[in-house]
Amino acid sequence: MKKMKKLYLALMTFALVFSLAACSSADSDSGGSGEADGVQELTIKISHVVAENTPKQHGALAMKEYIEKESDGKIKVQVYPNSQLFGDKDEYQNLVANNVQFIIPDMAKLVGNDPGFNIPSMPFLFKDDEAANAFWDGEKGQEIFKRLEKDGVLGLSMWPNGAKHITNEKKAIKTPEDLDGMKIRTQGGQLLEALYGDLGAGSTSIPFGELYTALQQGTVDGQENTFSNIESKKFDEVQKYMTVMGHTRVDYALLTNTKFWDGLNDETRKIIEKGVEEATKVARDSAADLNDEALKTLKDRGQVEIHELSESEIDAFKKHLEPVYSEWAEKIGADIIKDAESKSK
Incomplete structure (x- = not known):
């Protein structure tokens, strides 16, 4: 009789443990409790x-x-x-x-x-x-x-960082021909190499932190960058001319x-x-905001001669760069370029 009682108690204990485990599993699967609830740490x-x-x-x-x-x-x-x-x-x-x-x-x-x-x-x-x-x-x-x-x-x-503009030490850039023979620092990449090659300029990639010294020492004639980067790194101290172009972006x-x-x-x-x-x-x-403030600061400092391209001058650059544009539009995808162009209309 005692043996039967012990067996009965054992079976009841097993059934209770199994039931609790099943309930716990159901709660967890439903997301009702545990790590699935609330903001994770x-x-x-x-x-x-x-x-x-x-x-x-x-x-x-x-x-x-x-x-x-x-x-x-x-x-x-x-x-x-x-x-x-x-x-x-x-x-x-x-x-x-x-x-x-x-x-x-x-x-x-x-x-x-x-x-x-x-x-x-x-x-x-x-x-x-x-x-x-x-x-x-x-x-x-x-x-x-x-x-x-x-x-x-x-x-x-x-x-965005914004549109890029060109500074250089040699002369004011107003036409595509003005870049002929210059060496310009860029971020690198085949498209920018092709762009400056089409303009008759050499391009090279120099780490941004080393650029001021490279301009100062004449390692390159100029560079392209946003107003905020030009102003904050004081490139106007080692460059005589800046052309407001907006030809490429960062x-x-x-x-x-x-x-x-x-x-x-x-x-x-x-x-x-x-x-x-x-x-x-x-x-x-x-x-x-930073680019607007930087352009104002560059003008106030007066260390660099600033020329802003007119619409007709921009059109001349666009026409000159048409072969590069067409080649890379195909590489990037005509549908993508068409969509991008539509945003400026």
């Missing part, structure tokens, strides 16, 4: 290669502020400017490895991944920042971003790791997505 790293007083840094800090506030501190965001974490040469590989969760590279650094990232270097393609923003926010721009998914990378947004891509992104639950992803939206707005507004 995370540490996110954002790395970029430029200084603090830049659209990149302003956007990154806005992203940090929003995400940390809305997550009640459960998500920590660490921002690393000035190549403190990774530099131009290794940041993409470290994003792929998920050693960093967000990077903001110059699109010129991505042309080897996909020819669509040559868009900012297409001569006179966009009339202003708004046209460039509209393209990258639209269907074809997002299509280019999606092509990085083969690497385990997700493109989220474009952050634009950045905000990228994340797909494994990281797919590992976020809905509540966490919504906060980060909204943080990206807020950061993008801040970065875009900051770029426009």
Whole structure:
């Protein structure tokens, strides 16, 4: 009798444990409890290669502020400017490895991944920042971003630096012929090489941090950059002439790791997505403001002679560069170029 009683108690205990386990499993699968609920506790790293007083840094800090506030501190965001974490040469590989969760590279650094990232270097393609923003926010721009998914990378947004302009030490540039024989520092890439080659100029890639010395020593005659970069690096101290051209652009891509992104639950992803939206707005507004202020400062300093191309002078450059434009439009994709052109109409 005692044996039967012990067996009965054992069976009842087993049944109770099994029942509790089943209930626990059901709760977990439904998302009713456990890690699937609520904001995940995370540490996110954002790395970029430029200084603090830049659209990149302003956007990154806005992203940090929003995400940390809305997550009640459960998500920590660490921002690393000035190549403190990774530099131009290794940041993409470290994003792929998920050693960093967000990077903001110059699109010129991505042309080897996909020819669509040559868009900012297409001569006179966009009339202003708004046209460039509209393209990258639209269907074809997002299509280019999606092509990085083969690497385990997700493109989220474009952050502009702005239109580029040429400075040089030799003479005022007003016509395509004025560039003949000059040596110009560019960001690099086959499209920019072709562009300056068509204008009779040599082009070379020099690290941005070494450019002031290269201009000072005459290693190159000139360079192309945004107003904010020209002013903040004081290139007007070692250059006599600046031509306001807007012929090409500097634009950045905000990228994340797909494994990281797919590992976020809905509540966490919504906060980060909204943080990206807020950061993008801040970065875009900051770029426009910094360039406006920089041009005013350059004029006030009066160290460089400034010439702004007229419409007829711009048309002369466009006509001269038609062969380069047509060749690279085909490489990038006629449908993509058509869409980009439509944003400036």
